[in-house]
Amino acid sequence: MIVLAATPIGNLGDASTRLVQALENAEVIAAEDTRTAIHLMRALGVENRPRLIALHEHNEREKAHEVVELARAGDVLVLTDAGMPAISDPGFPLVEAASAAGVTVTAIPGPSAVLTALAVSGLPTDRFTFEGFLPRKGGDRRKFLRSISTERRTMVFFESPHRLADSLVDLAAEFGAERRVVVCRELTKLHEEVKRGTAAELAAWAADGVRGEICVVAEGAEETEVDLAAGVALVLAAVASGDRLKDTAADVASATGLSKRDLYEGALAAR
Incomplete structure (x- = not known):
């Protein structure tokens, strides 16, 4: 075996x-x-x-x-x-x-770095997702974070220490500056550190550089009802920044539960 x-x-x-x-x-x-x-x-x-x-x-x-x-x-x-x-x-x-x-x-x-970070984060553990490493390029990273910005479960990510500051800035922009985030550094090692705060606070903290193996744990979004008009607005905003309409409609549909077809046709009509 x-x-x-x-x-x-x-x-x-x-x-x-x-x-x-x-x-x-x-x-x-x-x-x-x-x-x-x-x-x-x-x-x-x-x-x-x-x-x-x-x-x-x-x-x-x-x-x-x-x-x-x-x-x-x-x-x-x-x-x-x-x-x-x-x-x-x-x-x-x-x-x-x-x-x-x-x-x-x-x-x-x-x-397991994933479960260790989740357990010590102080964020809800009853439902969570593991998203692996965030995309390296800023545009791809922001698009990905935008697609999961309404995810209600706690999210765990891996990140390189060299990209952590930029990723936290993007996370604050796409998730909201007040979203609770935990950065877990060097888990189980001599210099283990668990840093808690808002996305904006941790982005500022990481700006001077952070070393070591990194896990990021982000609070899930609050439950909100997103109507079709708001969903179409999200699609249009993403398209205005250079994303493809078809892909964006699919991402927003996945995040909100709205119909991909309705979002696509609504965005076409609005344009």
Whole structure:
């Protein structure tokens, strides 16, 4: 079978007994970075020397078939550099291929930056979404944030420290300056920091630069009724900034529950 194994996101003490046992017994390990896998085993006192296969974002679709075939003969342990494989890390194409081939996939659960950030954020945890990394380019990022600006569930994002300030400025613009936001930095590490405030406050805080691994948790939107006229206005505003009408109508429809066709035709009529 294929075994997806969660690894520590910062604190080595979070390595589970099952993870250590799996590393000790593994004959084949598919790792995001084989050097990181070797370092982890050494740090945990594991003397096993399994076959190591690099499985990362640039080759995982090509390597998936090979790893699946290896898993027919024996277990393959799958590791990423930190956290759970397949969650904004390599692994999904492999699981997809294994499922299609009838090869069993299981997991050794453990540390998760997503759940850790959500748990410590102080924002509602009963319903939430994980949105992965925000788009790199400003225009794409603002368009994406606009499309989810009415999402009522708590939202968790990953972000690069180098783009955090710009992303928080865009989040404040699209979600509203008073939306509650939490930035979680270096979770489980020595310099862990959880910074809470409004979108505007955290944008100002991050302006001088922030270091480390970053998770952003944003409060969901308040429940509001958006009528067709307001929805059309949202579409027209996005189109005026350069977005395609068809795509924007779909985004606003998804966010508001309004009809995509009505939004599209309403925007055409208004233009």
